[in-house]
Amino acid sequence: MNRYxxxxxxxxxxxxxxxxxxxxFVMIRxxxxxxxxxxxxxxxxxxxxxxxxxIGYFLSLKFSEKFFENSFLTIAFLHLTxxxxxxxxxxGIADSxxxxxxxxxxxxxxxxxxxxxFAVFLPRxxxxxxxxxxxTVQKLKVLYSMELIGFAAGFAIVGLSWxxxxxxxxxxxxxxxxxxxxxxxxxxxWTVAFVLIAVIAGSSIKQxxxxxxxxxxxxxxxxxxxxxxxxxxxxxxxxxxIKDEDGERYLYLDGLLNLNASDLEDLNYYIAEIPATLxxxxxxxxxxxxxxxxxxxxxxxxxxxxxxxxxxxxxxxxQQFFTPIEKLSNLDRWNLVIDDGKxxxxxxxxxxxxxxxxxxxxLTIQEAILHTVEFYQLAQSKMTAQGVIAVxxxxxxxxxxxTPARVVAALSKAFQQVMVINSDKADRSFAYxxxxxxxxxxxxxxxxxxxxxxxxxxxxxxxxFYLTEAVPLALDNLDLVLRRGWERFAGRYFDND
Amino acid sequence: xxxxxxxxxxxxxxxxxxxxxYLILLxxxxxxxxxxxxxxxxxxxxxSIIGLWxxxxxxxxxxxxxxx
Numbered sequence: 001m002n003r004y005x006x007x008x009x010x011x012x013x014x015x016x017x018x019x020x021x022x023x024x025f026v027m028i029r030x031x032x033x034x035x036x037x038x039x040x041x042x043x044x045x046x047x048x049x050x051x052x053x054x055i056g057y058f059l060s061l062k063f064s065e066k067f068f069e070n071s072f073l074t075i076a077f078l079h080l081t082x083x084x085x086x087x088x089x090x091x092g093i094a095d096s097x098x099x100x101x102x103x104x105x106x107x108x109x110x111x112x113x114x115x116x117x118f119a120v121f122l123p124r125x126x127x128x129x130x131x132x133x134x135x136t137v138q139k140l141k142v143l144y145s146m147e148l149i150g151f152a153a154g155f156a157i158v159g160l161s162w163x164x165x166x167x168x169x170x171x172x173x174x175x176x177x178x179x180x181x182x183x184x185x186x187x188x189x190w191t192v193a194f195v196l197i198a199v200i201a202g203s204s205i206k207q208x209x210x211x212x213x214x215x216x217x218x219x220x221x222x223x224x225x226x227x228x229x230x231x232x233x234x235x236x237x238x239x240x241x242i243k244d245e246d247g248e249r250y251l252y253l254d255g256l257l258n259l260n261a262s263d264l265e266d267l268n269y270y271i272a273e274i275p276a277t278l279x280x281x282x283x284x285x286x287x288x289x290x291x292x293x294x295x296x297x298x299x300x301x302x303x304x305x306x307x308x309x310x311x312x313x314x315x316x317x318x319q320q321f322f323t324p325i326e327k328l329s330n331l332d333r334w335n336l337v338i339d340d341g342k343x344x345x346x347x348x349x350x351x352x353x354x355x356x357x358x359x360x361x362x363l364t365i366q367e368a369i370l371h372t373v374e375f376y377q378l379a380q381s382k383m384t385a386q387g388v389i390a391v392x393x394x395x396x397x398x399x400x401x402x403t404p405a406r407v408v409a410a411l412s413k414a415f416q417q418v419m420v421i422n423s424d425k426a427d428r429s430f431a432y433x434x435x436x437x438x439x440x441x442x443x444x445x446x447x448x449x450x451x452x453x454x455x456x457x458x459x460x461x462x463x464x465f466y467l468t469e470a471v472p473l474a475l476d477n478l479d480l481v482l483r484r485g486w487e488r489f490a491g492r493y494f495d496n497d
Numbered sequence: 498x499x500x501x502x503x504x505x506x507x508x509x510x511x512x513x514x515x516x517x518x519y520l521i522l523l524x525x526x527x528x529x530x531x532x533x534x535x536x537x538x539x540x541x542x543x544x545s546i547i548g549l550w551x552x553x554x555x556x557x558x559x560x561x562x563x564x565x
């Protein structure tokens with residue numbers, strides 16, 4: 001047996017592991033974005049991927065060699081249609097007003113393509129004729145170890161693709177797949193055909209990525225004449241900036257609308273500018289706000305502004321499309337740290353007069369943790385005696401057990417006083433919490449009267465009335481994430497009314 | 498090939514729950530930064546490879562490790 005023959009199977013399993021790692025990343029990111037990234041969707045897409053793997057393992061020894069070769073080749077060539085094919089199917093489903101079951105069927109069909117075929121290799125190779133000295137167990141050890149090492153290598157390749165589009169990682173995936181085809185089938189003609197088509201498809205993959213993304217937003221999100229300005233995968237989510245026919249820019253995170261340029265003005269006014277104007281803080285901390293658009297609003301009123309944002313991909317989108325770098329270049333009393341807000345608060349020695357929580361609604365566990373009693377208690381420990389935390393409530397505060405009421409209930413557990421304003425203009429409520437609020441309802445009315453006349457102000461004494469049904473969000477009580485996520489998911493895809 | 502499908506299923510369920518809960522705990526108590534996820538995944542892969550090659554690893558030792 002020559003060296004090629006000895007190394008062929010371990011190398012094949014190494015590459016299969018790398019492909020699986022990349023496939024898992026690409027599939028989960030893209031399908032979460034297509035279906036919109038609540039926690040429920042993330043769980044569903046991940047489950048589909050693992051079901052695909054299980055089916056592959058289960059059927060691996062039931063195929064003849066010929067059937068395996070043919071199906072593997074077919075699926076490998078189908079990979080060359082990524083990301084175009086599944087996005088266009090999703091566009092077609094949206095355009096035809098088909099119900100949600102079609103999206104689920106599409107996802108499970110692609111899970112088979114993405115993961116099943118790779119799961120077939122390990123059991124088949126282990127069961128292949130073994131030489132006298134090599135036992136099946138020994139083969140399992142070697143080959144499974146190689147697959148796991150390959151998975152780690154794929155994980156590293158995925159790391160290299162942060163803040164880049166799929167146009168970076170998919171050609172690498174195709175190149176690995178080409179070597180897998182050669183090692184598995186040892187038929188040069190198929191390998192050459194695959195490489196040729198991959199080179200042709202790869203030459204226009206950036207355009208295909210942008211156009212298919214724009215079509216998704218046109219048909220699924222109903223943005224007229226959508227244009228993709230940016231589509232990248234950050235370490236945490238898919239970050240996309242889309243422009244509609246009116247020139248309005250929208251920031252989407254995992255397919256969920258984070259903000260548009262017009263709403264940003266109202267949001268920044270109430271969450272940042274108003275509290276900063278009323279407090280005149282010595283030190284301000286802004287958690288989130290990846291667009292950095294709050295910074296110029298707070299800066300004139302604060303002696304020092306500290307921004308903390310976890311996702312450098314969102315910062316990139318913000319600086320390119322929402323807050324030009326010129327607006328921030330001369331702010332010498334401002335500092336930016338890329339870190340998790342919780343980690344920053346736990347490790348900082350500073351105390352802040354104002355903390356601005358400009359983060360998305362609690363639709364994933366990570367986001368929900370930043371709306372809990374425990375987090376607000378941590379924030380409170382890093383605030384001055386009259387320090388204020390400003391939070392956007394993702395909707396109007398009402399007398400119920402929905403998100404705004406549950407967030408205010410959590411704030412009320414951590415702070416002595418909570419004031420809420422209900423803005424029609426911003427289409428949501430905002431909460432200001434403190435151990436001792438340095439402003440009252442009259443001050444708020446005076447400060448906002450020119451911006452919005454009919455602003456509803458709920459003073460601290462009246463807050464309790466709204467919270468009789470609300471269960472505070474806490475680390476051991478994050479049911480809201482799944483409940484709200486399922487409500488949105490079911491309403492979006494399975495509600496016929 | 499698998500003699501005890503229920504045993505394998507429950508082991509998978511146990512590992513996925515353990516991995517998920519461990520990740521969430523670290524994210525709550527240390528950081529949600531990508532480094533946390535990366536360290537857990539790489540450690541998990543390394544542990545799986547070591548487990549494959551340990552000659553003396555059997556159910557009894559596994560149970561003791563689990564208890565720890």
